[in-house]
Amino acid sequence: MDDGLTPSFIIVEGQSPKAWRDKLWDLAKAEKFEPIQNWTKKPEKWMTVYSVKADFVVGEEEEPDIETAAQKVWKRIKTEMGRLDFRKAADAVTKHLQNLPDSKPRSESPL
Numbered sequence: 001m002d003d004g005l006t007p008s009f010i011i012v013e014g015q016s017p018k019a020w021r022d023k024l025w026d027l028a029k030a031e032k033f034e035p036i037q038n039w040t041k042k043p044e045k046w047m048t049v050y051s052v053k054a055d056f057v058v059g060e061e062e063e064p065d066i067e068t069a070a071q072k073v074w075k076r077i078k079t080e081m082g083r084l085d086f087r088k089a090a091d092a093v094t095k096h097l098q099n100l101p102d103s104k105p106r107s108e109s110p111l
Helices: 018-030 066-082 084-097
Strands: 008-013 047-053
Touching (some): 008 066, 018 047, 018 084, 047 084, 066 084
Antiparallel strands (some): 008 047
């Protein structure tokens, strides 16, 4: 079912500092987050640290009504967000975000 019509739910990283990114890669591997691909080589850009695919497709032939397709995808997202594996991954990434260096000094922060 890899035709581009199968919805995926993904936590992805992109363009962060190398040291932070390396630690996130190690964390995802150590915690055994659910990747779509095998853990072989860290991508140069857009690193997927968690990913699951739906067990259905949403193309016009399979689901011609866009509203029904959207409801089906949203139901799947809510289900995935409630799964322990996702919560574990999201909590670990959220905690690791605290280690991400600020891009601006605090005195320049708009907040």
